[in-house]
Amino acid sequence: MSERAFTSPQTLRRKSVPSHLAVRETARADRKPAAPKRTSLVITILCLAGTVVALQQTMVVPLLPDFPKILGTSADNASWLVTITLLTSAIATPIISRLADMFGKRRMMVVAMVTMVIGSVIAAAGGTFLMLLIGRAFQGLAASLIPVGISIMRDELPREKVASAVALMSATLGIGSALGLPLAGVIYQSLGWQAIFWISAIIGVLLIIAVVAIVPESAVRTRGKFDAVGAVLLTAALTSLLLAISKGGEWGWTSEPIILLFIGTVVFLSVWFPYELRVSQPMVDLRTSARKPVLLTNIASILVGFSMYANMLTTTQQLQLPNVGGYGFGLSVVVAGLCMIPSGLAMVALAPVSAAVTKRYGAKITLIVGSLVLAVSYVARVFLTGEVWMVILGATVVSMGTAIAYAAMPTLIMRSVPITETASANGLNSLLRAVGTSTMSAVVGAVLTSAVVHVGPLALPTENAFKEVFWYAAIAALLSIGVVVFIPRIQVAPGISGGATSGVYDGGAPTGAARAAGAAGIPAAVFPSAAEAGGLSAPGTEDEIVVSGTVVGAGLKPIRQAVVNALHTNGEPADWSRADNNGRYSLVLPESGRYLVISSADGWAPSSQVLDFVDSSSTQHLQLSLRLTLSGTVAEAGRALEHALVTLTKTTGEFVMSTFSDGSGRYEVPLPTAGRYILTGLDPEGLASESLQVVLASRSAVVDLELGGRPELAMAADAQVLA
Template identity: 55%
Template sequence: MPRSNANTKRGPSPSAITAVLALSGTVVALMQTLVVPLLPDFPRILGVTADDASWLVTATLLASAVATPIVSRSADMYGKRKMMVVCLAIMVTGSVIAAVGGSFLWLVIGRTLQGFASALIPVGISIMRDELPKEKMGSAVALMSATLGIGSALGLPMAGVLYESLGWASIFWVSAAAGTLLLLAVVLVVPESKVRTPGRFDFAGALVLSAALAALLLSISKGGTWGWGSEPVLLLFLTAAILLAVWVPYELKVSQPMVDLRTSGRRPVLMTNVASLLIGFAMFANMLLTTQQLQLPTATGYGFGLNVITAGLCMVPSGLAMVIFAPVSGRIIRVFGGKSALIAGASVMIVGYVSRVFFYDSIAWVIIGSTVVSVGTAIAYAAMPTLIMGVVPITETASANGLNSLVRSIGTSTSSAAVAAVLTSVSMTVGAVHLPSFEAFKDVFWLAALAAAASVLAAVFIPRAAAAHRPPTPAVAATELVVQGRVLAPDHRPLTPAVVTVLQTDGEPVDWSRVDAEGNYSVALPGAGRYLMVANAGGWAPMAEVFDFDGLTLQQNFLLRDRLELSGSVSAGGEPVASAMVTLIQASGEHVATTRTDDDGGYAFPLPVAGRYVVTMLHPVTHGAVAKKLAIDNRSITLDFAAPPVEEKSTEPVGA
């Protein structure tokens, strides 16, 4: 259905929506980097140790890890713009608390609340999928990813200037002002998406996941300071492992999980997330090493002795390059697909890191190497949400992108810990000071290049079909509505596992949904029209029907009537045999089920999973036995038995 001119005029322009959402990436990057230049001075300012001061970064990291999956899932359920407003309001509150608190404790609380800004990225990308035309989707996502780079590049020098000119509290006042302006822009420009998945929020799953992530990231971020073999770090790792071991089976069983692990475990999503973790690792090493190399004294032989502000300004070309290459990233995705873009971006990162090993004796070479890595990062980061949204249900885009963002943040945290470990273990003495040697930098460059190479390998295993993004057409974005329903058996009990797929009548895919433990599904349809809906449940014949959607009826149930089964009859001398025992055994020997024939000699089993089986029959009187092999796929099978004469009592072999 074409979008009307009236709707086009009334609604905000795609460019305005893109600009506002992309700015959220800048805000996220600012929250992560603003305090970095001040960390050496905070112990003196606040009267704490250097280890205590590091909590100003750790608190934000932990909060972002906990908030991202929770906020993303809430966005799918309660509204994406609404959750962006909530995140920005919390971030602004945290900025104000940090600015006026005046003590270390209040500063940590403020920085914790600022961590909620990280959830803006996956939620904003999901809004782009809902609201932007297809032809602008790739470049918009690429631009949003690029603003992470420009925000990081600007945050370092800006923090230094503000600190030296207006004092340390000014960086938090600027954060509060930026957050307030962005909040107003979101309210005024960004429409609220109609694509929602109502249901019950998985509070237990959210609580266990939050505790597991907090333990995992705290152990990673503090391992270098506390000691990787220390009792607190080992206890945190053990706690994370136990909580995840509890969380995974719970999420597989709960009706409406916090994270749909079955969808996340599909190869396109799984391999994209693996590649994302590795890209996050490789990307963060670039930011950590570049400014440090520029600031190290010239006496090291590879440092340049720049101050914080100048070193930060040297990162601006990297950020600008990410913005410049955003449209290039979008075009690569549009023409070649997300898989090719991810491989291309990771390959560029490899080239950048290898060049940094051999070309390091001038500021220009350092900036060029850093910029090349940033260009590769921009291309790879743009591809990730494209790949994710191309294969997950429309009603789960925010939570799926949230999980992808979380995986990337785990990669960056691991990178930070690895860089710190390498730089402290391979050192040199300059005067009376121990500093990392350039061999340590080379080791990290090679490590980052290997991580990028591993991400290429992971991307190779992403199915080619997943490379083509499936965003809505302009008409879809204007009128998308969520239709819900249930998949039921003839006795109206819910059927699970089951999947509902929606197609246009010309065969084009629209959406799909995995049925929860109560038989519920949700799919997003692009307005009124005629659709082909297919329901498929394990052990049942699939059902397809045409759905004439009037735009008002938002409920469509499926009643599957034909159960797939293994059935047959037992006879002797042409007469049915009642009460004969029939047993189903896996070819490997495990017992599956046993039943007895009815008065007409018939028996039936629910169709087991595909595989090779042996079916045996035992006559109730003569004890004549027969065994047959068969291979079961996803079709009903009829297997009849003829009992042997009394004197034979033999086994009748039948080929598979």
């Protein structure tokens, strides 16, 4: 069914965009396509920036045994130099990513790198444990750069370059972590510990200059009020959770501080979740995050992060253990770190391979392949322990699986969220990966300290302790495969060009919009594979425009949380948007032209119309005029009852709504969400009543109530009366 909007579907002329629409984009129709050399340079700079900030995660690890003596502190205090970076990176990633969507991705990328430079200078010049701790906290803020950089690639690179660039950028976290150990060890032994931070600061300054000079500012953004309350609540929850996970083994999992931290996490999240569902422009769009492709990808990200981090935490320990019992190798910190270089190089080499698999078979298959490689390689590591080369080989293969899996995650996320939310969605995905890695860190600490052999004053982990960790990592990788297989895929429509994919589309249209597409006569779940192959909706298009407007209902009243979906007239998805509490939406379209625009909202019949969009000044207000209702009549012995009570409750007992019949015995209430309900009628005297169990769907339904007699269903439009 198609409805007429209150603005006619004609070519939209240039007009000023009201500031309250909170969306802006600079027109790019006249911009020349980026030259190949410049494109390669942008990719190189972004990936170098990602690698440098990832180095901050592991750069102090080789120094931890010496920091207590250098800084005059305890070993427990020195461990905070790693913990504080973990905390600040986890907190900053979703916040900076959301700000990037709102105020500019390159701008927030520069902000993240500036914090790294400031932190490096403070750490290098401070000379005390407190100053070093503050510097490490600032360095952790820079981790938010990676998801922001991935979003810049989606916005700015040509379509054919996006998949490989995103794969390489995703791998930078593992590359930096693998290379951080040997580089920090070499610099420490050659130039002193301060040199590690001075070099980081110098490289950071050079990269900031390169980013400003070479990387274009993404014009795709959404303006509005930053969700400060949501940010504070999420920060408190993450701090409590990650601090409890990282310090549980050291403080005791049943100690009062850890129990209080876990309780605090539950309390903060229980406040944060309902608040984010109510606020007009949430920091994290929980409705979008709950969609099947996004939710399952994020769950898989936790499991993959958990699995891959075992490789980082155990390999150098295995190589450094003294040869006691036939399983240690006694390598120095520097040599053990150098043994991790093949792992880092493998991740670089596998990035284009991962991109090729994604282009040919889709990101879902890529993630399955990466997780399978992780599982198989960890099983192999259980048995490959006798020689140094075996350990290096096992670690390298794990890194290969990590590179393949990590490259697919942003692709799966970005194909399923509005284009104006790609940075924040990737930021949440990166955060959940960090939760997985933190949990593995706690598991490794618990396992390696529970199974030890005493050699003089030393308590060394046994060989079986390492094997136990590898089994846990393999199981997590297999569980991630079990999650990924349920991620919907895209089905190619006959007659539409695209690569080979299969499955059901769930990439650009939420359920309500999909229903509207069916109402408009578009075959359900039939779209081309371009979005699956690249994982994105028309990435890298030079003529992208942002259009905006408001979804309204009867009386031109804005409809909150409505869904607007734009498709090409051949059925290819362009973008979708969820309106805020004021009904405002924005869409990023690959170019000006004609699109099929579908709007829907809970409780309203969907609307569809074909519209022509000229440029970024185009605005379109969409109207949903038909409210979905549950209605009928109340009668007794064939006589209509006036002022009869009609109530609707859930089968589980919750009250939904009530009303009274009018002079003709008719009642009408807004249609609730689909499900099973108890519909009850009571006569005005309160003597006779009747209850029906009805099953309501997403269409208006008419149910008549006959009090004191056999219930009758006058009409059932997507409703069923159960005797």
